[in-house]
Amino acid sequence: MTLEDLGYNLELENYRKDQNLDSLSVGRVISEHKERYIVKTPKKEYDGEIIGNLRFTARNRSDFPAVGDWVAISEFDDDNKVLIHSVFPRKTIIERQAVAKPGEKQIIATNIDYAFIVQAVDRDFNINRIERYLTICNSSNVKPIIILSKIDLINDRELSKLIDTVQKRIKQVLIIPISNESREGFEKLKENIEKGKTYCLLGSSGVGKSSLLNNLSGKQLMQTNTISESTNKGRNVTSHRQLLVLENGGILIDNPGMREVGIADSKDGLEITFGEIIELSKDCKFKDCTHTTEVGCAVLKAVESGEIDRSSYENYLKMEREKEHFETTVAEKRKKDKAFGKMIKNYKKSNYKKH
Ligand SMILES: Nc1nc2c(ncn2[C@@H]2O[C@H](COP(=O)(O)OP(=O)(O)OP(=O)(O)O)[C@@H](O)[C@H]2O)c(=O)[nH]1
Numbered sequence: 001m002t003l004e005d006l007g008y009n010l011e012l013e014n015y016r017k018d019q020n021l022d023s024l025s026v027g028r029v030i031s032e033h034k035e036r037y038i039v040k041t042p043k044k045e046y047d048g049e050i051i052g053n054l055r056f057t058a059r060n061r062s063d064f065p066a067v068g069d070w071v072a073i074s075e076f077d078d079d080n081k082v083l084i085h086s087v088f089p090r091k092t093i094i095e096r097q098a099v100a101k102p103g104e105k106q107i108i109a110t111n112i113d114y115a116f117i118v119q120a121v122d123r124d125f126n127i128n129r130i131e132r133y134l135t136i137c138n139s140s141n142v143k144p145i146i147i148l149s150k151i152d153l154i155n156d157r158e159l160s161k162l163i164d165t166v167q168k169r170i171k172q173v174l175i176i177p178i179s180n181e182s183r184e185g186f187e188k189l190k191e192n193i194e195k196g197k198t199y200c201l202l203g204s205s206g207v208g209k210s211s212l213l214n215n216l217s218g219k220q221l222m223q224t225n226t227i228s229e230s231t232n233k234g235r236n237v238t239s240h241r242q243l244l245v246l247e248n249g250g251i252l253i254d255n256p257g258m259r260e261v262g263i264a265d266s267k268d269g270l271e272i273t274f275g276e277i278i279e280l281s282k283d284c285k286f287k288d289c290t291h292t293t294e295v296g297c298a299v300l301k302a303v304e305s306g307e308i309d310r311s312s313y314e315n316y317l318k319m320e321r322e323k324e325h326f327e328t329t330v331a332e333k334r335k336k337d338k339a340f341g342k343m344i345k346n347y348k349k350s351n352y353k354k355h
């Protein structure tokens with residue numbers, strides 16, 4: 001194994017030279033838990049600790065290492081320990097609102113090139129959710145690839161209809177349909193995984209992310225993928241590896257925080273209530289219910305009965321508008337394309353009429 005296998009590249013090496021970090025080694029953070037870091041190098045996996053200076057000069061949490069980071073390290077007293085001296089500049093950052101501290105961002109993972117947005121094609125299929133994850137990708141400069149999972153649950157005709165629907169609304173994003181059961185689609189998926197590039201999985205609970213990970217690695221990683229980590233008190237704890245090198249050379253980041261991105265990522269800290277609304281909306285009479293005036297709207301009913309806080313509900317509607325704003329922003333990038341601009345205008349017009 002080389003550093004390149006972990007995703008290292010010329011840009012990072014140039015930075016290392018510029019910063020005169022030649023006397024230190026380089027590693028990548030593959031796990032983080034309460035300021036304990038596992039740093040991987042071609043040689044081994046180390047138990048990393050940050051040097052005092054890094055701690056004292058840190059302005060906020062973001063200056064601390066995160067999963068995916070490249071760090072300059074020196075070996076510590078015994079073989080398995082290293083000191084982390086500095087964090088290399090991050091190419092991309094996936095972050096969310098810190099749960100405990102509203103308004104503050106919490107880094108989930110860094111230096112991710114591609115995100116697989118996983119969405120199951122069963123009855124939970126939700127194109128808005130794909131767009132929400134797309135928003136995260138766009139705002140963090142991570143390239144999206146849409147994975148439609150569980151295709152064994154529908155027939156070919158239903159699938160091509162679904163793909164059409166997604167592609168019509170979300171243009172220029174690769175869609176790969178797969179089944180973790182039949183393994184259909186895995187050839188195409190593997191073809192699209194580049195050596196030395198870092199990937200992550202985005203998607204709600206139950207869409208098949210763990211199954212996908214296991215299938216990609218060819219191992220039952222989710223059960224067995226633990227590392228022993230010694231704590232300050234000399235106790236050993238096990239934690240999950242959060243960065244994996246796949247067979248065909250891609251690197252995959254999968255940590256607990258990543259699984260919460262997008263679902264709990266609300267500007268107002270009302271994430272739990274939003275989750276409830278999203279859950280409830282599955283019971284609305286109309287699939288395309290806007291939860292504003294419809295008869296048989298489960299959300300409105302819950303607002304009226306007080307089950308859902310009215311202001312939370314209003315915030316949810318705001319989130320929906322945010323999404324529309326995002327669509328418009330994406331559209332603006334293509335302003336030069338007159339035909340497209342015209343289409344958006346019509347879209348807005350028809351939308352305006354609806355309300
Ligand atoms: N039919 C079918 N079921 C699948 C497929 N992929 C996953 N499942 C099932 O869906 C359920 C959830 O799969 P997971 O892989 O645990 O989903 P996850 O996204 O990792 O869920 P979280 O760990 O909660 O985030 C399990 O019962 C899987 O067996 C698929 O392609 N087809």
Ligand SMILES: [Zn+2]
Pocket residue numbers: 281284285289290291292294296297298299300
């Ligand atoms: Zn509704």
